[in-house]
Amino acid sequence: MKIFEQVFRGGHVVVIVFFVACAAGLVAMAGYELWHGFTPGIEQSTRDRFNTVLEAIGMLTVALVTLELAQTIFEEEVMRDVKVSGPTRVRRYLSRFFVVIVIALAIETLVSIFELMHEDPRQLPYAAAVGACTAMLLVAWGLFVRLNRSAEELEPEAMEEAKREDHKVA
Structure with missing residues (x-):
């Protein structure tokens, strides 16, 4: 069983490396776009x-x-090596994920609305639909957190253990 844990940990590391490579590529492309947008010589x-x-x-x-x-x-899979099984861990893991997704979708909605207002206003309902879905996702996440609290109260030791694990990462 230890070999499978190492395989999964290695898989997580490979995915992390690809995520970082993709992010670096996107930052480079954004830098190129900014350079292109701010260069005064271009008409x-x-x-x-x-x-x-x-x-x-x-x-x-x-x-x-x-x-x-x-x-x-x-942090969750490699450093802490946690198994996302208890309500506390699920809430923490999903909360980190949803914060990022909701903020990104909200920003993307604003960018789309600004862009479409001037280019193709007929497409604005689609951008608004993304914004509405983002709002629903935020509400669903809030509901999940609220309903999950009662499950957390059944195992207070899991919350204490999760707090102790935070010191590993900090």
């Missing part, structure tokens, strides 16, 4: 430059989400 309208900057913000947002997911996997 572009202010609106085109604005859209270029918005594209860079979108790429940076996805890069940030990617890095946050890599960090979550690293």
Whole structure:
């Protein structure tokens, strides 16, 4: 069984490395976009430059989400080597994940709305739908946390153990 644990841990490390590589690529592409958007010698309208900057913000947002997911996997699966089975661990793991996803989707919704307002207003309902889904995801996450608290009260030692594990990461 120890060999399988090592295989899974190695798999997590490989996924983390790919996440970091993807994030680095996105940051590089965003930097290129920003350079292209701010270079004075290139003939572009202010609106085109604005859209270029918005594209860079979108790429940076996805890069940030990617890095946050890599960090979550690293801390939870590699450093702490926790098994996500108890309500406390599930809540903590999902909360870290949902914070990143909700923030990224909210930023992406704003970027899309700014971009579509001027380019193709007929597409605004689609951007609004992403925003509405983000809001529903936030509400569902809040409901999950609220309902999960009663399960946590049944095993207070799990919360104490999770708090002790935080010192490993800090």
